[in-house]
Amino acid sequence: MGLQLRAGLGLEPWSVLNQGISRHTGLSIGTVTIVSGALILLLWIPLRQRPGLGTVSNVIILGLVMDATLTLLPPLSALGARVPLLALAITLNGVATGLYISARFGPGPRDGLMTGLHRRTGRPLRLVRTCIEVTVLAVGFVLGGSVGVGTVLYALAIGPLAQFFLRFFALSEPEGAPSPVVARGTASRKRATPPE
Structure with a gap:
């Protein structure tokens, strides 16, 4: 996220939102990233997502590393x-998303929203992620976040990249065991398999 900000060609959608909030609150974008990550966890409740060490680490470390990178x-x-x-x-x-979710220590708040909605709706992971990114981008733009060609590229590419790298780094499961990562095109009541 920090590298994309330094590229100066448009932030990724969540950073557009966080930058917009930052401009209205006076907090650093890293601080807003931490606070918004914690608030997003509330959306996990109806999705029955469970936080883990990776979730908590993501909330805290992501904003700190972004500020350090900048x-x-x-x-x-x-x-x-x-x-x-x-x-x-x-x-x-995309690589980081595949690696840390596949490690099974719990997705970060934003990725947990993606995997939770994927499991509950049965929609393809790439579609769920793209819809989330476009929605967040629209709200961030209204709040005054920076949008550019990089923003559009990220919003359209991260869903397919996340899905690809989740498959690439997926740990093998025993025969018939549900994947702890994501489901394939079925609601959560059905057997889960690796992402489409």
Whole structure:
């Protein structure tokens, strides 16, 4: 998230929302990220998502690392450096999503919202994630968050990337055992399998 901000070609949708909130509250974007992550956990209750060590770590560490990245990496001016940085940032976010959710210590608040809605609705993971990103982007834009080509690329790419890397890093399950990661196109009452 910090790398995408430094690329200066548009924030990812959740950061658009957090930046918009930051502009209205005077809090740093990292602090808003931590607070919003904690508030998103309330949306887990009707989805029957269970937090874990990964959930708590995500809430705390994500904002701190973002603030540290922004402190250590100066803004870039050359487009030749900013475009690859944007591509790297989006890809790394997809890889990170697949890695840490597959570790089964609990998804972060935003990813838990994605996996919870996926399990409850049976809709493809990539579709659920894209709908969440577009909704968050719209609210963040109204609040004054920065939107650019990188924002659109992220919103459209992160769902398919997350789904791909969740499959890529998925740990094998015993025959017939439900996947603790995500379900495939069925509501949560049916047997869960790796993501589509």
